[in-house]
Amino acid sequence: MGMLVDGVWKDVWYDTKSTKGHFKRTTTSFRNWVTKDGAPGPSGDGGFKAEAGRYHLYVSLACPWAHRTLIFRKLKKLDDLISVSVVHPLMLENGWTFKTDAAATGDDLFGLDYLWQVYVKADPAYNGRVTVPVLWDKIQNTIVSNESAEIIRMFNTAFNGLTGDDQDFYPQALHDDIEALNNRIYDTVNNGVYKAGFATTQDAYEEALTPLFESLDWLEELLTNRRYLCGDVLTEADWRLFTTLVRFDAVYVGHFKCNIRRIADYPALSAYLKTLYSVPGVAETVNIDHIKRHYYGSHKTINPTGIIPVGPELDFLLP
Numbered sequence: 001m002g003m004l005v006d007g008v009w010k011d012v013w014y015d016t017k018s019t020k021g022h023f024k025r026t027t028t029s030f031r032n033w034v035t036k037d038g039a040p041g042p043s044g045d046g047g048f049k050a051e052a053g054r055y056h057l058y059v060s061l062a063c064p065w066a067h068r069t070l071i072f073r074k075l076k077k078l079d080d081l082i083s084v085s086v087v088h089p090l091m092l093e094n095g096w097t098f099k100t101d102a103a104a105t106g107d108d109l110f111g112l113d114y115l116w117q118v119y120v121k122a123d124p125a126y127n128g129r130v131t132v133p134v135l136w137d138k139i140q141n142t143i144v145s146n147e148s149a150e151i152i153r154m155f156n157t158a159f160n161g162l163t164g165d166d167q168d169f170y171p172q173a174l175h176d177d178i179e180a181l182n183n184r185i186y187d188t189v190n191n192g193v194y195k196a197g198f199a200t201t202q203d204a205y206e207e208a209l210t211p212l213f214e215s216l217d218w219l220e221e222l223l224t225n226r227r228y229l230c231g232d233v234l235t236e237a238d239w240r241l242f243t244t245l246v247r248f249d250a251v252y253v254g255h256f257k258c259n260i261r262r263i264a265d266y267p268a269l270s271a272y273l274k275t276l277y278s279v280p281g282v283a284e285t286v287n288i289d290h291i292k293r294h295y296y297g298s299h300k301t302i303n304p305t306g307i308i309p310v311g312p313e314l315d316f317l318l319p
């Protein structure tokens with residue numbers, strides 16, 4: 001774990017001293033958008049036209065934010081248009097690496113050793129954390145975006161003319177509902193588990209845990225009466241929640257101490273998780289082995305022995 005300072009790699013853990021034990025996620029720095037015709041998107045610069053074979057996605061199969069982009073690549077039929085490299089599950093003193101293993105592919109584009117080298121290629125004086133996902137442009141030789149929330153919106157529409165797929169996970173009529181759901185779920189659930197897990201004081205941990213379980217209880221009630229978060233329509237809000245739910249019982253309950261209840265204890269959330277998992281193409285984006293090895297193996301301050309629990313048996317994996 002570390003970061004780049006003026007383009008030089010430094011091995012440092014998250015600073016929670018200045019925030020009294022609270023984990024604060026830093027903002028993302030590459031915010032350009034791929035669009036149908038290369039016109040600028042809501043942020044960043046233009047010049048990133050949707051073209052087959054032009055873009056490359058760097059992901060970790062362990063990371064819930066990168067997982068969103070893999071799901072959208074799959075559901076929006078972008079497999080043949082956007083290539084992918086998968087980093088090694090362990091993120092230690094060199095950050096994400098391109099060491100290969102069963103599902104870690106190495107860097108198919110440049111043959112580099114570390115993800116930070118991709119960031120330095122895009123910006124030789126880069127300052128900040130080196131995170132996945134990264135969407136790389138092979139023509140301009142730079143990072144288009146490293147913000148998953150925006151990459152999934154690009155994937156949702158920009159390539160429709162090339163794939164002929166017009167499924168819409170962010171329909172105009174539901175924008176307000178989706179934003180409201182995303183805001184609460186991001187703060188208390190997606191990022192809530194990290195705030196609990198990376199807290200270094202009892203107070204900071206408990207401050208994250210209470211709203212996390214209030215939100216899970218609220219979601220359980222909501223999903224008792226609805227198929228998806230917005231009703232009958234499957235939207236990006238569901239996929240954003242899914243990547244946290246699918247990791248919850250395997251790692252967040254134990255490793256991040258989010259242990260008031262498991263997802264398995266919530267009937268509606270469990271059924272919903274299974275429904276989303278069984279959407280064609282989704283199961284192949286879930287890699288529980290990388291997920292467990294990453295969290296239990298990479299965060300030495302939380303789990304110094306690096307021992308990976310054998311259980312639990314996960315219900316959604318069963319047919």
Ligand SMILES: N[C@@H](CCC(=O)N[C@@H](CS)C(=O)NCC(=O)O)C(=O)O
Pocket residue numbers: 001002028062063064065066095129130131132133146147148149
């Ligand atoms: N805002 C980013 C967050 C991505 C993120 O935090 N990824 C984690 C992996 S789960 C990461 O790469 N962390 C490395 C670090 O913080 O040094 C997004 O949603 O795309």
